[in-house]
Amino acid sequence: MKNKSFIKEINFNKYVSVYKKHLTPFPVLLVVPAYSIFFSKHLGFKLKKLFIKNDNGMWHAYVELDNWNKSHNIMFKLYEKDPKIMDKYLSKFKIEAKKYLKFTNTLTTTNLSKLSDKELLKLYQRYSNGYVKSFVYGECPAETLRLLLEKELKPKLMQIVKNKNELNKIFSMLLIPSTPSFTAIEEIELLKIAILAKKKGKISNKLKTHLHNYKWIPVDYNYEPWKLKDITSRLKEIMKDKFSPEKKITDTNNYMKSIKTKQKMIISKYKIPKNIVKDCITAQKCMILMDMKKEVYTKAHYHVQFLIKEISKRLGLTMTQTNYLTPDEIKLVLNGTETSKNNFRKKYSKKLINSRYKQSIYCGDGIKVDFLNKKEEKEVRKHLDKKLEQKKELNGICGNPGKVKAKARIILNTKEFKKMKKGEVLITPYTTPEFLPVMKKASAIVTDMGGVTSHSSIVARELNIPCVVGTKHATKLIKDNDLLEINAIEGKVKIKKR
Secondary structure, eight states: OOSHHHHHTOOGGGEEEEEEEEOOHHHHTTHHHHHHHIIIIIISSOOOOEEEEEETTEEEEEEEHHHHHHHHHHHHHHHHHOTTHHHHHHHHHHHHHHHHHHHHGGGGTSOGGGSOHHHHHHHHHHHHHHHHHHHTTTHHHHHHHHHHHHHHHHHHHHHHHOOHHHHHHHHHHHTOOSSOOHHHHHHHHHHHHHHHHHTTOOOHHHHHHHHHHHTTGGGTTTOOOOOHHHHHHHHHHHHHSSSOHHHHHHHHHHHHHHHHHHHHHHHHHTTOOHHHHHHHHHHHHHHHHHHHHHHHHHHHHHHHHHHHHHHHHHHTOOHHHHTTSOHHHHHHHHTSOHHHHHHHHHHSOHHHHHHHHHEEEEEEETTEEEEOOHHHHHHHHHHHOOOOOOOSEEEOEEEEOOEEEEEEEEOOSGGGGGGOOTTOEEEESOOOGGGHHHHHHOSEEEESSOOTTSHHHHHHHHHTOOEEEOOSSHHHHOOTTOEEEEETTTTEEEEEEO
């Protein structure tokens, strides 16, 4: 696959960035074969080569735009032909995810140290294959249809609503599911423990049970799970808050109940046609499936840490270093003799693996994922590393309406959470559940990636703070302490003072 002509054949001018996040290649690289299978078996055409650029752990994915847009158009046609298609994917995903998590959970209880290298390899491959098989029914259809639905719905609603300011509020409200996210459910459960603590009740076992049920939430792809001290610390913060836990639970429940009421009022007031209402409900189902997907794979990412830890121990690597090996490389080392292991260590030295973290590019082609060599990487970077034009105003999408004037804080990963101060504007590539503590401190949220149905938008609505998503380059153009003027209704972010 990797040769001079392979790179020369690609028109990089057609490639665009679609995802940006601080993470390690494994297990997220399994998304590549999942999308490839979804494209070929469900949409009927081939996913073109995609590239993932990595700089100091920041993962940046690029896809061929025409190829990517084609998937949205075909998925939309399938939906028009079968309006119940998302219900079918939801149903299938629930079945596959339940089977998958039943297996991955065994990784946390199995004595992996007693298994042979080949037995570890079988578990690694079973984990990878199950991930791909279930993912095809989760993110692939939901994300592919969601993106085009959002794009198609807004101009249709504009013709009915007319007022742009009102449009963004209405657009956001019509696409919100009336079911709480899994992070909101966890928050309510912790608030219940806080109520018990206020009454001087015994909470020790309750906290341990809570940890057992939810410690996986901050893992995302490769982060650390919660420890008891983390849960206890959060409980103390709740107890110190000026708003009681009872009020917070009531407010959350009332907010969720009000969503359907507000949606009905909007539909009635603006006489929104049934076909548009149907599309809004389908977009909600896409959001539900995306949240379900996030819950399933965050659990699976936590479970696989036990396996990666044992593999790392045998290879003499850290878990991060092991996650920078491809599945083929893991197979090579675990399937071989002691001599082949030694040869592997010489070829894939810690220095080489660490260089992948610092700067590398890997290419997804079908179900195969491989790192480019340095010569190939240099050639690809010429096309992907484009110098940004400096500007004082960024445009994005309204994730949640509102206006704020406050200082910026760039947060790229969990290690930088301590930088965040209450009332600052959170600037980040893309949020996931582990970002919740800093999101709660923020007066507004601005992201590079995402849309109306992204995690950032969902949480911003739950927190009732302004949110602008999809600015593309906020983390590059905005600096810490810049004074920003956020007009989320218009999807605008202005740098007022540097």
